[in-house]
Amino acid sequence: MFVTTRSIASTAKRAFSTSAVSNAAKVAVLGAAGGIGQSLSLLLKQNPNISDLALYDIVNTPGVAADISHINTNSKVTGYVPENNGLAKALEGSNVVVIPAGVPRKPGMTRDDLFNTNASIVQGLADACAQYCPTAHILIISNPVNSTVPIVAETFKARGVYDPKRLFGVTSLDVVRASRFVSEVKGGDPKDIHITVVGGHSGVTIVPLLSQSGKSFTQEELDALTHRIQFGGDEVVKAKDGKGSATLSMAFAGARFANSVLEATVGGKRGIVEPTFVESPVFADQGVEFFATNVELGANGVEKIHPLGKLSAYEEKLVEAALPELKKNIAKGKSFVASKQ
Ligand SMILES: NC(=O)c1ccc[n+]([C@@H]2O[C@H](COP(=O)([O-])OP(=O)(O)OC[C@H]3O[C@@H](n4cnc5c(N)ncnc54)[C@H](O)[C@@H]3O)[C@@H](O)[C@H]2O)c1
Ligand SMILES: O=C(O)C[C@H](O)C(=O)O
Numbered sequence: 001m002f003v004t005t006r007s008i009a010s011t012a013k014r015a016f017s018t019s020a021v022s023n024a025a026k027v028a029v030l031g032a033a034g035g036i037g038q039s040l041s042l043l044l045k046q047n048p049n050i051s052d053l054a055l056y057d058i059v060n061t062p063g064v065a066a067d068i069s070h071i072n073t074n075s076k077v078t079g080y081v082p083e084n085n086g087l088a089k090a091l092e093g094s095n096v097v098v099i100p101a102g103v104p105r106k107p108g109m110t111r112d113d114l115f116n117t118n119a120s121i122v123q124g125l126a127d128a129c130a131q132y133c134p135t136a137h138i139l140i141i142s143n144p145v146n147s148t149v150p151i152v153a154e155t156f157k158a159r160g161v162y163d164p165k166r167l168f169g170v171t172s173l174d175v176v177r178a179s180r181f182v183s184e185v186k187g188g189d190p191k192d193i194h195i196t197v198v199g200g201h202s203g204v205t206i207v208p209l210l211s212q213s214g215k216s217f218t219q220e221e222l223d224a225l226t227h228r229i230q231f232g233g234d235e236v237v238k239a240k241d242g243k244g245s246a247t248l249s250m251a252f253a254g255a256r257f258a259n260s261v262l263e264a265t266v267g268g269k270r271g272i273v274e275p276t277f278v279e280s281p282v283f284a285d286q287g288v289e290f291f292a293t294n295v296e297l298g299a300n301g302v303e304k305i306h307p308l309g310k311l312s313a314y315e316e317k318l319v320e321a322a323l324p325e326l327k328k329n330i331a332k333g334k335s336f337v338a339s340k341q
């Protein structure tokens with residue numbers, strides 16, 4: 001169902017003609033009525049690089065879209081639900097698709113416990129993206145990211161449209177948390193504290209490289225900060241006490257990552273580097289096909305995958321612990337898609 005009566009054809013045309021900036025884009029949010037989806041859509045409405053914001057969910061998007069559409073920025077907001085081919089209409093002409101659809105954790109659950117529900121949701125949405133916007137940049141927030149990203153890759157491969165440069169697992173929240181948590185211990189403005197976080201997005205697969213921050217830490221600080229960055233999500237899950245996981249900080253981190261992708265792709269800006277979980281050569285020789293490191297973004301998405309850089313002995317051990325878990329998570333995502341074919 002449309003919130004406005006405009007046809008999808010006119011939506012697509014407008015995406016490149018009547019915005020405040022000449023290179024403005026269409027962005028679709030799938031899962032837009034959820035905790036992350038609503039706040040993320042609110043932040044994206046303030047982004048001048050976006051001319052069309054298409055909000056899709058299985059419920060409630062007409063209301064969310066009507067509400068956000070009153071904000072006085074240039075972008076046009078449309079809301080879609082599955083009826084009347086809503087998903088196809090939301091996706092057609094999209095330059096970027098952000099996916100926070102799926103269930104969040106409750107206390108006592110791991111992200112992998114979400115697999116049974118979220119794998120099918122993500123696969124279904126990925127299959128629609130492969131059909132209706134095969135060249136869009138796909139940003140995956142839905143957990144478990146270590147498995148949902150390979151699910152999207154395999155789904156795109158099955159349709160013959162996979163481009164590894166255009167698929168990103170969003171790990172920005174780990175980096176946002178790391179700079180905040182380090183500032184709490186060491187002082188300073190978190191915006192000036194840059195912590196590289198590599199690996200994946202769950203527990204021991206989240207590997208902060210504190211030795212590269214230019215700051216010095218006692219062993220006690222290293223242990224405490226590393227644990228807090230790896231398990232920061234649990235703090236929010238526990239505090240929300242059964243009402244979900246991080247939504248507001250995730251929306252902030254997701255909007256920042258989406259903006260970087262837009263600036264590099266449709267905006268033509270060069271030299272933007274973001275941490276993200278992508279198909280990567282860094283540990284491919286050890287059978288780990290996807291890995292998060294800093295990635296330079298370019299016109300076609302992934303431009304250059306940065307290496308790990310120099311690691312301390314402590315960090316080498318963290319990476320060693322992350323690799324088998326990552327390998328298992330990636331294999332689980334791939335075999336899920338294979339089992340459906
Ligand atoms: N990558 C990260 O760093 C990160 C951070 C926080 C949360 N997450 C994950 O993001 C996901 C969403 O979290 P949330 O708190 O927003 O959950 P939520 O339950 O508040 O919202 C999820 C939304 O997805 C929608 N949805 C379900 N199936 C759908 C489908 N087939 N198509 C479209 N929409 C569908 C639901 O209707 C709901 O509105 C969870 O899997 C969570 O674990 C990831
Ligand atoms: O912890 C979660 O389940 C949500 C998210 O992955 C997070 O890191 O906050």
